Amino acid sequence: MKKFLLVSFAAALLYAPQPSHAAQSWDLIGEEIVRFDAQVVDLLCELIGDCPENCGGGQRQLGLVNAEGKLIPVFKNAVPFAGAVVELLDFCGKTVTADGLFSTNRGTTIFSLQFVREAPSGKWRKSNRFLRKWAETNGVEVNSNAAKTWFRNDPRIKALIAKDGKLGLGPGVLPAE
Amino acid sequence: MKSLFATLAGAMIALTLGAGPAAARVTVTGEVIDSWCYLTEIMYPLGSAHHQCAIWCAAGGIPVGILDDDGQVYIVLKIEGDSNSVANPTVLDIQSHRVTVEGDAFERDGITYLTIDRVINDEGIVNLTADEYGIQPFGE
Numbered sequence: 292m293k294k295f296l297l298v299s300f301a302a303a304l305l306y307a308p309q310p311s312h313a314a315q316s317w318d319l320i321g322e323e324i325v326r327f328d329a330q331v332v333d334l335l336c337e338l339i340g341d342c343p344e345n346c347g348g349g350q351r352q353l354g355l356v357n358a359e360g361k362l363i364p365v366f367k368n369a370v371p372f373a374g375a376v377v378e379l380l381d382f383c384g385k386t387v388t389a390d391g392l393f394s395t396n397r398g399t400t401i402f403s404l405q406f407v408r409e410a411p412s413g414k415w416r417k418s419n420r421f422l423r424k425w426a427e428t429n430g431v432e433v434n435s436n437a438a439k440t441w442f443r444n445d446p447r448i449k450a451l452i453a454k455d456g457k458l459g460l461g462p463g464v465l466p467a468e
Numbered sequence: 469m470k471s472l473f474a475t476l477a478g479a480m481i482a483l484t485l486g487a488g489p490a491a492a493r494v495t496v497t498g499e500v501i502d503s504w505c506y507l508t509e510i511m512y513p514l515g516s517a518h519h520q521c522a523i524w525c526a527a528g529g530i531p532v533g534i535l536d537d538d539g540q541v542y543i544v545l546k547i548e549g550d551s552n553s554v555a556n557p558t559v560l561d562i563q564s565h566r567v568t569v570e571g572d573a574f575e576r577d578g579i580t581y582l583t584i585d586r587v588i589n590d591e592g593i594v595n596l597t598a599d600e601y602g603i604q605p606f607g608e
Contacts, residue, residue: 319508335545335553338489338574338581343551350552352531352545361577364543366504366531372521374529376554394508399541399578401507421528442524451523451560457603459519459564459593466517466598 312415314391314405321395325402328410329355329363329389331382337362346383353379355389355402365389367403368418372442375404378418386410391418491572496536496582499595500562502526503533503543511605515595518604519564526563529554534569534582542573546583566591 314324334354336342346353353376354364365375379387390406404418425441426433437444456462502522505513512518514535526532531553534542545553553559568589574581 317510319510334581335551335583338545338576339491339583341551347551350554352543352553362579363577364531364579366507370528372524372528372530374525374531374554376529396507396509397539397541399507401504401579403504442528445527447555447557447560448523448527451527452520455519457520458516458598459523460516460596460598466602 312390312406312408312417317392317403319392319394319403321393321400323393323395324391325393326388326390327355327357328386329357330386331379331384332356332362333383334362334364346380349376349380352376353383355379355387363400363402365404366401368421369405370419370421370441373421375418377421377424378404378407378416382407382409387413390415489574489576491574491583493571494573494582495568495570495588496534496542496573497568497589498534498536498540498542498566500544500559500565500567501533501535501541502530502563503541504530506533506535507541512597512601513604515564515597516593517597517601519593519598521604522563523560526560527555532556532559532563534567540580542580542582544584545581546571548584548586562587562590564593564595566594 316322316324332354333342333346334352354362356362365379368375368378387407388410389404391402391404393400393402406415406417408415422438423433426438431437442448456464458464499514502513502525504525505511505521532544534544547556547558550556567587569584569587571582571584
Protein backbone atom coordinates (compact mmCIF):
# COMPACT_ATOMS: atom_id res chain seq x y z
CA MET A 292 0.00 0.00 0.00
CA LYS A 293 2.82 2.35 0.96
CA LYS A 294 4.59 1.62 -2.34
CA PHE A 295 1.37 2.27 -4.26
CA LEU A 296 0.89 5.61 -2.53
CA LEU A 297 4.50 6.58 -3.18
CA VAL A 298 4.24 5.74 -6.87
CA SER A 299 0.93 7.59 -7.12
CA PHE A 300 2.43 10.65 -5.41
CA ALA A 301 5.43 10.63 -7.75
CA ALA A 302 3.16 10.27 -10.79
CA ALA A 303 1.01 13.12 -9.54
CA LEU A 304 4.08 15.34 -9.17
CA LEU A 305 5.30 14.37 -12.61
CA TYR A 306 2.07 14.98 -14.43
CA ALA A 307 0.46 17.73 -12.39
CA PRO A 308 0.39 21.13 -14.05
CA GLN A 309 3.53 23.05 -13.07
CA PRO A 310 3.30 26.60 -11.75
CA SER A 311 3.38 28.80 -14.82
CA HIS A 312 6.34 31.12 -15.04
CA ALA A 313 6.22 31.48 -18.78
CA ALA A 314 5.68 34.91 -20.25
CA GLN A 315 2.32 35.74 -21.73
CA SER A 316 1.83 37.58 -24.99
CA TRP A 317 0.84 41.24 -24.80
CA ASP A 318 0.30 41.47 -28.55
CA LEU A 319 3.09 43.96 -28.92
CA ILE A 320 4.39 44.88 -32.32
CA GLY A 321 7.26 42.59 -33.39
CA GLU A 322 6.75 40.49 -30.27
CA GLU A 323 8.72 37.38 -29.37
CA ILE A 324 8.28 35.38 -26.16
CA VAL A 325 11.76 34.62 -24.82
CA ARG A 326 13.65 33.13 -21.90
CA PHE A 327 17.40 33.60 -21.60
CA ASP A 328 20.25 33.81 -19.09
CA ALA A 329 22.08 37.11 -18.72
CA GLN A 330 24.00 39.24 -16.26
CA VAL A 331 22.24 42.20 -14.64
CA VAL A 332 24.16 45.43 -15.29
CA ASP A 333 23.85 49.15 -14.68
CA LEU A 334 23.55 50.64 -18.19
CA LEU A 335 25.75 53.67 -17.47
CA CYS A 336 28.38 51.42 -15.91
CA GLU A 337 28.31 49.15 -18.93
CA LEU A 338 28.50 52.04 -21.39
CA ILE A 339 30.89 54.52 -19.83
CA GLY A 340 32.47 52.77 -16.86
CA ASP A 341 30.70 54.92 -14.28
CA CYS A 342 29.93 52.23 -11.71
CA PRO A 343 28.51 53.13 -8.28
CA GLU A 344 27.80 50.40 -5.73
CA ASN A 345 24.81 48.13 -6.20
CA CYS A 346 24.05 49.32 -9.75
CA GLY A 347 23.10 52.76 -8.42
CA GLY A 348 20.70 51.49 -5.74
CA GLY A 349 17.57 51.79 -7.87
CA GLN A 350 18.33 55.21 -9.33
CA ARG A 351 19.66 53.94 -12.65
CA GLN A 352 18.27 52.04 -15.60
CA LEU A 353 19.41 48.43 -15.69
CA GLY A 354 20.04 46.01 -18.50
CA LEU A 355 21.02 42.43 -19.24
CA VAL A 356 24.17 41.21 -20.97
CA ASN A 357 23.54 37.84 -22.55
CA ALA A 358 26.02 35.04 -23.30
CA GLU A 359 26.92 36.64 -26.64
CA GLY A 360 27.78 39.91 -24.93
CA LYS A 361 24.70 41.70 -26.25
CA LEU A 362 23.39 44.50 -24.05
CA ILE A 363 19.61 44.33 -23.67
CA PRO A 364 17.94 47.25 -21.89
CA VAL A 365 14.93 46.24 -19.80
CA PHE A 366 12.14 48.75 -20.33
CA LYS A 367 9.16 47.25 -18.54
CA ASN A 368 7.99 44.97 -15.77
CA ALA A 369 4.60 43.25 -15.30
CA VAL A 370 2.92 46.23 -13.59
CA PRO A 371 0.95 48.77 -15.64
CA PHE A 372 3.04 51.84 -16.52
CA ALA A 373 6.10 50.71 -14.54
CA GLY A 374 9.72 49.87 -15.30
CA ALA A 375 11.86 46.94 -14.24
CA VAL A 376 14.60 48.44 -12.06
CA VAL A 377 12.98 47.32 -8.80
CA GLU A 378 12.63 43.81 -10.21
CA LEU A 379 16.29 43.46 -11.16
CA LEU A 380 18.14 45.43 -8.51
CA ASP A 381 18.49 42.48 -6.11
CA PHE A 382 20.39 40.66 -8.85
CA CYS A 383 22.92 43.42 -9.66
CA GLY A 384 26.03 41.76 -11.11
CA LYS A 385 24.46 38.29 -10.97
CA THR A 386 23.31 36.02 -13.74
CA VAL A 387 19.56 35.63 -13.97
CA THR A 388 17.11 33.74 -16.10
CA ALA A 389 14.84 36.38 -17.60
CA ASP A 390 11.44 35.49 -18.98
CA GLY A 391 9.50 38.01 -21.00
CA LEU A 392 8.97 39.64 -24.36
CA PHE A 393 11.22 41.07 -26.99
CA SER A 394 9.53 43.71 -29.07
CA THR A 395 11.18 44.84 -32.27
CA ASN A 396 10.05 47.96 -34.06
CA ARG A 397 11.71 50.79 -35.99
CA GLY A 398 14.94 48.78 -35.98
CA THR A 399 15.05 48.66 -32.19
CA THR A 400 14.58 45.65 -29.92
CA ILE A 401 13.56 46.20 -26.30
CA PHE A 402 12.73 43.77 -23.52
CA SER A 403 9.79 43.57 -21.12
CA LEU A 404 10.39 41.38 -18.08
CA GLN A 405 7.58 39.19 -16.72
CA PHE A 406 9.45 36.67 -14.53
CA VAL A 407 12.99 36.48 -13.21
CA ARG A 408 15.10 34.17 -11.09
CA GLU A 409 18.75 33.86 -10.20
CA ALA A 410 20.33 31.38 -12.61
CA PRO A 411 20.39 28.49 -12.81
CA SER A 412 17.75 27.42 -10.31
CA GLY A 413 16.68 30.29 -8.03
CA LYS A 414 13.06 30.81 -7.09
CA TRP A 415 10.96 32.47 -9.78
CA ARG A 416 9.69 35.95 -9.06
CA LYS A 417 6.91 37.66 -10.93
CA SER A 418 8.14 41.08 -11.95
CA ASN A 419 5.62 43.02 -9.90
CA ARG A 420 7.72 44.06 -6.89
CA PHE A 421 7.25 47.64 -7.99
CA LEU A 422 3.72 47.52 -6.56
CA ARG A 423 4.90 46.29 -3.17
CA LYS A 424 7.49 49.04 -2.98
CA TRP A 425 5.01 51.68 -4.10
CA ALA A 426 2.43 50.49 -1.54
CA GLU A 427 5.00 50.56 1.28
CA THR A 428 6.21 54.02 0.29
CA ASN A 429 2.67 55.36 0.15
CA GLY A 430 1.29 53.62 3.22
CA VAL A 431 -1.36 51.46 1.56
CA GLU A 432 -1.97 47.72 1.26
CA VAL A 433 -0.41 46.14 -1.78
CA ASN A 434 -3.74 44.54 -2.74
CA SER A 435 -5.71 47.76 -2.35
CA ASN A 436 -7.37 49.51 -5.26
CA ALA A 437 -5.11 52.48 -4.58
CA ALA A 438 -2.07 50.34 -5.27
CA LYS A 439 -3.57 48.61 -8.29
CA THR A 440 -4.16 52.00 -9.87
CA TRP A 441 -0.96 53.42 -8.45
CA PHE A 442 -0.54 55.73 -11.46
CA ARG A 443 -3.72 57.62 -10.52
CA ASN A 444 -2.73 57.87 -6.86
CA ASP A 445 0.98 58.64 -6.93
CA PRO A 446 1.55 62.01 -5.20
CA ARG A 447 4.24 63.11 -7.69
CA ILE A 448 1.99 62.37 -10.63
CA LYS A 449 -1.03 64.03 -9.05
CA ALA A 450 1.03 67.16 -8.39
CA LEU A 451 2.28 67.27 -11.99
CA ILE A 452 -1.18 66.73 -13.46
CA ALA A 453 -2.62 69.38 -11.12
CA LYS A 454 0.05 71.82 -12.28
CA ASP A 455 0.12 71.07 -16.02
CA GLY A 456 -3.12 69.22 -16.75
CA LYS A 457 -3.62 65.85 -18.38
CA LEU A 458 -2.50 67.22 -21.74
CA GLY A 459 0.41 69.15 -20.27
CA LEU A 460 -1.09 72.37 -21.64
CA GLY A 461 -2.33 73.83 -18.37
CA PRO A 462 -4.79 72.80 -15.69
CA GLY A 463 -8.25 72.03 -17.03
CA VAL A 464 -7.28 72.15 -20.71
CA LEU A 465 -9.02 69.26 -22.48
CA PRO A 466 -9.17 68.01 -26.08
CA ALA A 467 -11.46 69.90 -28.44
CA GLU A 468 -14.89 68.23 -28.91
CA MET B 469 44.85 69.16 -7.89
CA LYS B 470 43.11 66.34 -6.10
CA SER B 471 40.16 66.52 -8.48
CA LEU B 472 42.52 66.52 -11.50
CA PHE B 473 44.21 63.40 -10.14
CA ALA B 474 40.84 61.77 -9.57
CA THR B 475 39.72 62.62 -13.11
CA LEU B 476 42.91 61.19 -14.63
CA ALA B 477 42.68 58.10 -12.44
CA GLY B 478 39.08 57.60 -13.48
CA ALA B 479 39.99 57.97 -17.15
CA MET B 480 42.82 55.45 -16.78
CA ILE B 481 40.51 52.95 -15.06
CA ALA B 482 37.93 53.39 -17.81
CA LEU B 483 40.59 52.86 -20.48
CA THR B 484 41.93 49.81 -18.66
CA LEU B 485 38.47 48.30 -18.40
CA GLY B 486 37.80 49.17 -22.03
CA ALA B 487 34.46 50.53 -20.94
CA GLY B 488 31.78 50.70 -23.59
CA PRO B 489 31.44 52.27 -27.00
CA ALA B 490 32.98 55.59 -28.01
CA ALA B 491 30.90 58.67 -27.32
CA ALA B 492 29.73 60.96 -30.08
CA ARG B 493 29.19 64.57 -29.14
CA VAL B 494 25.67 65.52 -30.22
CA THR B 495 23.09 68.26 -30.16
CA VAL B 496 19.63 66.71 -30.36
CA THR B 497 16.32 68.46 -31.01
CA GLY B 498 13.13 66.49 -30.54
CA GLU B 499 10.24 65.40 -28.34
CA VAL B 500 10.75 63.86 -24.92
CA ILE B 501 8.88 60.58 -25.20
CA ASP B 502 7.73 57.54 -23.31
CA SER B 503 10.05 55.13 -25.07
CA TRP B 504 8.12 51.92 -24.32
CA CYS B 505 4.79 53.14 -25.65
CA TYR B 506 6.49 54.66 -28.68
CA LEU B 507 8.54 51.59 -29.59
CA THR B 508 5.78 49.04 -28.91
CA GLU B 509 3.08 51.20 -30.54
CA ILE B 510 0.69 49.88 -27.92
CA MET B 511 -1.25 53.14 -28.23
CA TYR B 512 -0.86 56.56 -29.83
CA PRO B 513 2.36 57.62 -28.12
CA LEU B 514 3.16 61.26 -28.89
CA GLY B 515 2.38 64.82 -27.88
CA SER B 516 -0.41 66.16 -25.71
CA ALA B 517 -2.67 63.11 -26.31
CA HIS B 518 -0.16 60.90 -24.58
CA HIS B 519 1.20 63.34 -22.03
CA GLN B 520 -0.55 61.92 -18.96
CA CYS B 521 0.49 58.37 -19.85
CA ALA B 522 4.03 59.55 -20.50
CA ILE B 523 4.09 61.03 -16.99
CA TRP B 524 2.77 57.76 -15.53
CA CYS B 525 5.44 55.74 -17.32
CA ALA B 526 8.30 58.09 -16.49
CA ALA B 527 7.24 58.20 -12.83
CA GLY B 528 7.00 54.40 -12.91
CA GLY B 529 10.63 54.21 -13.96
CA ILE B 530 10.30 53.29 -17.63
CA PRO B 531 13.22 54.76 -19.60
CA VAL B 532 12.51 58.13 -21.17
CA GLY B 533 13.69 58.91 -24.67
CA ILE B 534 14.06 61.78 -27.07
CA LEU B 535 12.67 61.32 -30.58
CA ASP B 536 14.54 63.59 -32.94
CA ASP B 537 13.27 65.05 -36.20
CA ASP B 538 14.89 62.22 -38.21
CA GLY B 539 13.09 59.53 -36.21
CA GLN B 540 16.09 58.53 -34.12
CA VAL B 541 15.28 57.53 -30.52
CA TYR B 542 17.82 58.39 -27.81
CA ILE B 543 17.41 56.69 -24.43
CA VAL B 544 18.24 59.20 -21.70
CA LEU B 545 20.54 57.89 -18.95
CA LYS B 546 21.77 61.12 -17.43
CA ILE B 547 20.68 64.74 -17.37
CA GLU B 548 22.64 67.81 -16.32
CA GLY B 549 25.08 65.82 -14.22
CA ASP B 550 22.39 63.73 -12.54
CA SER B 551 22.71 60.01 -13.27
CA ASN B 552 19.29 59.26 -11.77
CA SER B 553 17.39 57.91 -14.76
CA VAL B 554 14.51 56.38 -12.81
CA ALA B 555 11.63 58.84 -12.34
CA ASN B 556 14.03 61.77 -12.50
CA PRO B 557 12.10 64.93 -11.51
CA THR B 558 13.90 67.06 -14.11
CA VAL B 559 12.86 64.64 -16.84
CA LEU B 560 9.29 64.46 -15.51
CA ASP B 561 9.09 68.24 -15.81
CA ILE B 562 9.96 68.19 -19.53
CA GLN B 563 7.99 65.10 -20.52
CA SER B 564 6.33 65.53 -23.98
CA HIS B 565 8.17 68.84 -24.49
CA ARG B 566 10.16 69.69 -27.58
CA VAL B 567 13.69 70.30 -26.38
CA THR B 568 17.17 70.84 -27.68
CA VAL B 569 19.86 69.16 -25.63
CA GLU B 570 23.61 68.77 -25.79
CA GLY B 571 25.48 65.71 -24.64
CA ASP B 572 27.13 62.41 -25.54
CA ALA B 573 25.51 59.60 -27.52
CA PHE B 574 26.55 55.96 -27.25
CA GLU B 575 25.36 53.31 -29.66
CA ARG B 576 25.39 49.67 -28.66
CA ASP B 577 23.52 46.69 -30.03
CA GLY B 578 21.08 48.78 -32.02
CA ILE B 579 20.14 51.24 -29.28
CA THR B 580 21.36 54.79 -28.90
CA TYR B 581 21.81 56.05 -25.36
CA LEU B 582 22.24 59.69 -24.38
CA THR B 583 23.83 61.48 -21.46
CA ILE B 584 22.60 65.07 -21.48
CA ASP B 585 24.98 67.75 -20.30
CA ARG B 586 22.53 70.56 -20.70
CA VAL B 587 19.08 71.41 -21.96
CA ILE B 588 19.71 74.29 -24.35
CA ASN B 589 16.10 75.05 -25.21
CA ASP B 590 12.69 73.94 -23.94
CA GLU B 591 9.76 74.86 -26.20
CA GLY B 592 7.18 73.12 -24.03
CA ILE B 593 4.57 70.84 -25.60
CA VAL B 594 4.19 71.79 -29.25
CA ASN B 595 2.87 68.48 -30.61
CA LEU B 596 -0.85 69.11 -30.06
CA THR B 597 -2.18 65.64 -30.78
CA ALA B 598 -5.03 65.50 -28.26
CA ASP B 599 -7.57 67.14 -30.55
CA GLU B 600 -7.16 64.21 -32.94
CA TYR B 601 -6.41 61.33 -30.58
CA GLY B 602 -8.08 62.38 -27.32
CA ILE B 603 -6.38 61.33 -24.10
CA GLN B 604 -4.42 58.10 -24.37
CA PRO B 605 -4.87 55.37 -23.26
CA PHE B 606 -8.19 55.49 -21.41
CA GLY B 607 -9.71 58.66 -22.78
CA GLU B 608 -9.82 60.31 -19.38
